[in-house]
Amino acid sequence: MPKVLAFYLPQYHPIPENNEWWGEGFTEWNNVAPARPRFDGHYQPHIPADLGFYDLRVAETRQKQASLAAEYGVDGFCYYHYWFNGRRLLERPLFEVLKSNSPTLPFCICWANENWTRAWDGLDRQVLMSQDYTAEDSDAHITCLLEYFSDNRYIKINGRPLFLVYRPDHIPNASSYFAEWNSKAESAGFPGLYICAVKNGFVELSDKEILNEGYDAIVDFQPDRRDFPIASSRSQVAVDLARKVLPNTVYQYLKTNVSAVNRIDYTALVEGVTKKEWPQDYRKYPCxxxxxxxTARRKTPTVIQNLEPETYGRWLKYALESVSQYPEDESFVFINAWNEWAEGCHLEPDKKMGRAFLEVTKRTVGL
Incomplete structure (x- = not known):
């Protein structure tokens, strides 16, 4: 059976940088709670149920998350990792997991290697912290990561630590860049690294181009606008047209300042995605x-609302079947996400849906 890994956001505790940029005590919850419905039948705000408005500095919270995940068929967390030229942000939750050796749930890391901006969308506007890829920084970074890779809970493929890169297209000469990392990993006793490129909606490289850059596998990150169904609402038609015909600066201004909703039909999206033939001659992991x-983050949000967990279950079943022929050690399905509350994208229970998505996950993986 493929392993199910859920992306995990560590943005639920205050840090000095967020206090400075967004106000004292800021966490992701500051965005979540004030969200309001934008149309009839729109489910907002998303209010947490079982775990409440938690603080990830609390060990009991981290243990409850891991226990809940394991109970319902999630095999591990993929923690977002924020590294900016030797400076780490939001590192405390995973650092505490490492230091305390608890919880025991397996984990891996996804490097969120975008510029840190006020817009939260990776577009280079109002940059607060930028990325760099110097040789000196690369060496410091892999030295830091080896501490995590050495943990016995860290997910490995034939002994190689699994490491995800959110923007593979941002790293110049990636093949050479990661060759140095592999050399460092081998010196530390590993047979190398297993590096996955996250192919999200911003990455324009083809699968072949990504693999030619030296990546071992690809994660088909979702949602991806390239998989959106044919426009089914006036707002989506307008957004799609604006993206195609307007200069990017004008489009981004309208996206930020004009109040509108881009509504995507979840069922139609699932029907389209699940018709894809999945590659078997290289490793590509569904999400x-x-x-x-x-809505909690954007004036002009994208809403792909789904109040039917069984539809999600059909998609998950397809994903599991798609990679079932991969070698057992290289068979993964990713879920976006365990706790992306401000993106309305979470397996953690909320007041409206309860544990419905968790229950479907459990049934689908066969527990």
Whole structure:
């Protein structure tokens, strides 16, 4: 059976940088709670149920998350990792997991290697912290990561630590860049690294181009606008047209300042995605999401609302079957996400849906 890994956001505790940029005590919850419905039948705000408005500095919270995940068929967390030229942000939750040796749930890391901006969308506007890829920084970074890779809970493929890169297209000469990392890993006793490129909606490289850059596998991150169904609402038609014909600066201004909703039909999206033939001659890992809605973060949000967990279950079943012929050690399905609350994208229970998405996950993986 393929392993199910859920992306995990560590943005639920205050840090000095967020206090400075967004106000004292800021966490992701500051975005989540004030969200309001934008149309009839729109489910907002998403209010957490079982775990409440938690603080990830609390060990009991981290243990409850891991226990809940394991109970319902999630085999591990993929923690977002924020590294900016030797400076780490939001590192405390995973650092505490490492230091305390608890919880025991397996984990891996996804390097969120975008510029840190006020817009939260990876577009280079109002940059607060930028990325760099110097040789000196690369050496410091892999030295830091080896501490995590050495943990016995860290997910490995034939002994190689699994490491994800969110923007593979941002790293110049990636093949040479990661060759140095592999050399460092081998010196530390590993047979190398297993590096996955996250192919999200911003990455324009083809699968072949990504693999030629030296990546071992690809994660088909979702949602991806390239998989959106044919426009089914006036707002989506307008957004699609604006993206195609307007200069990017004008489009981004309208996206930020004009109040509108881009509504995507979740069922139609799933029907389209699940008709794809999945590659078997190289490793490409599917990504599934239960629902998605970034109203809490955007004036012009994209809403892919899903209140039917069984539809998500069909997508998850397809994903599991798609990689079932991969070698057992290289068979993964990713879920976006465990706790992306401000994107309306979470397996953690909320007041409206309860544990419905978790229950479907459990049934689908056969527990």
């Amino acid at each position: 599934v999401f239960p629902s998605w809605d970034n």
